[in-house]
Amino acid sequence: MTRMITIALDAMGGDIGPSVTVPAAVETVARHDDLALILVGDEQTLRAELAQAGATEGERVRILHTTQTVGMDEPPAQALRGKKDSSMRVAINLVKDGGAQACVSAGNTGALMATAKYVLKTLPGIDRPAICTTIPAVKGHTYVLDLGANVDCSAEQLYQFAVMGSVLVGAVDNRPRPRVGLLNIGQEDIKGNDQVRGAAQLIEASDLNYIGFVEGTDIFLGDVDVVVCDGFAGNVALKTMEGASKTIAHFLREEFHRSWLTRLSGLFAMPVLNALKRRIDPRKYNGASFLGLGGIVVKSHGSSDAVALQTAIEVARLEVEKAVPARIDSQLEALLARRATA
């Protein structure tokens, strides 16, 4: 008998909420025999959505009733102090108490991070958790962290991100020695700020597979597996990528709509355009991992639809299967040992 994986889903989270989270849960459970989901949120609403999706509560889709919801713009501190029965908080509590092995939420990122840190604590050796996601590359995909949890990062923190990213990719993509690069504004040793140069020394001295400084363009080439940066740079990179892609798609649409002839050629090119769309579909890259916590928390994009949310649940499922936090924890022991002797 395969071991069951149980994931707690913040069923009230996200811009849309239960009408997205419930169908996504039902769909994902149908795809995996070893998966159970706990829908955390308002019982009545969730039950209605389950009926809507043609499903009923059962062994593998359970409802856990909560009375509160964290608003998408609510200050994290307020959510943490005032919303102890929120769907988000209770979903994370389940991970802490062993009722679930991971939590997925499309809710308020700041509140999710603050609550996860408070409830699950950071692993020994980690100053602050990081947010990590994949980005499509010409060959395969690239993991980037941090994406916004840590605005100012010390060299030591960047080094911790490198360790965590490396472990994640090694586990989830079955890559024995993931190539780690440090995001910088040039590849020469003298480039960048003190933190980046300091991190380069730390990572170089470690047993990580460090390939040196990389630039924004390198994120997309597939020659690096893990790109490490502070949360400011990572967030700027992620959102610039989103903006650039949308702009090109917009221009392409405009050019195909110029005349009846271009419209016709657009019709003819539709299969290709759809293939491109599928290939860079952000829903396929949804699900950002909070790394460095004593449990698995995956953040789904706030505007996720059911397809995107399913991807995020899959990310969490894989991290449970590969025991990512335990692997990070054991990898960190070397780091802690070195610190103790330093």
Added chain:
Amino acid sequence: MTRMITIALDAMGGDIGPSVTVPAAVETVARHDDLALILVGDEQTLRAELAQAGATEGERVRILHTTQTVGMDEPPAQALRGKKDSSMRVAINLVKDGGAQACVSAGNTGALMATAKYVLKTLPGIDRPAICTTIPAVKGHTYVLDLGANVDCSAEQLYQFAVMGSVLVGAVDNRPRPRVGLLNIGQEDIKGNDQVRGAAQLIEASDLNYIGFVEGTDIFLGDVDVVVCDGFAGNVALKTMEGASKTIAHFLREEFHRSWLTRLSGLFAMPVLNALKRRIDPRKYNGASFLGLGGIVVKSHGSSDAVALQTAIEVARLEVEKAVPARIDSQLEALLARRATA
């Protein structure tokens, strides 16, 4: 009689050098009756290239002989100290001495910035110059600065960038009150680091048309004219944009090459694809302005071809016509006055 604009061109600069710079010079001069270019570099090589381009030395295309060239990877300090007769240095000297009103170079960015700062000095009130360029947006284009000259920036420096960017756009795009945004990782006041939050206060208190925090996605929307950030974030944004565009172009090519049917549809869609290519052609956005110096210096991309370099010369020409440094200088008086009373 129109006043003549004279621009000094570092004719040896760039990955390719004279075989690009000379034809670009000849072309640009042919387009503007009021433009003269001084080709700075090895006389013999440049004369041969002029002949190749079917042109001869004359009033409007002159050659100024120099004996040295700055290498693309040469450390800036070494170029500054050891290459006093380089094409780059002499071109900048011309701006200082009044022999030219602007300098354009596709050479080593670090050396160009160091030399320009040393020779032309920064304007009173400016701590360090910034690099600024335009990026295509859904509506029009957006100016972003700094793009890599300043890795760590204080709130005060970011404020100076806002002033300079605003003046540039006001002058060059004839926009009376350019909308200025500060690049951040969220739009809420609490987001970002101390420098960004501090800069927000300074800009808000100024008479700039400040619209608040913007994110990476906003660079492309056309709802902000000037995006202000430190050189690390700006460089990451610029290179991520380049990488994302190239990746999408690569995917599109791959999808059109899948089968004879998709190839055929690609042939049929060629006019549209070419129109898109023209629209996001990086050569159209070439020419980064060094702002905050006592003279006009425009950096052309190292890999510029003749078309790209022409764009950079046009940028310099427009800045001369609009007297950008003088405008920045007068705008800075208010800033200096405030500092004096503080």
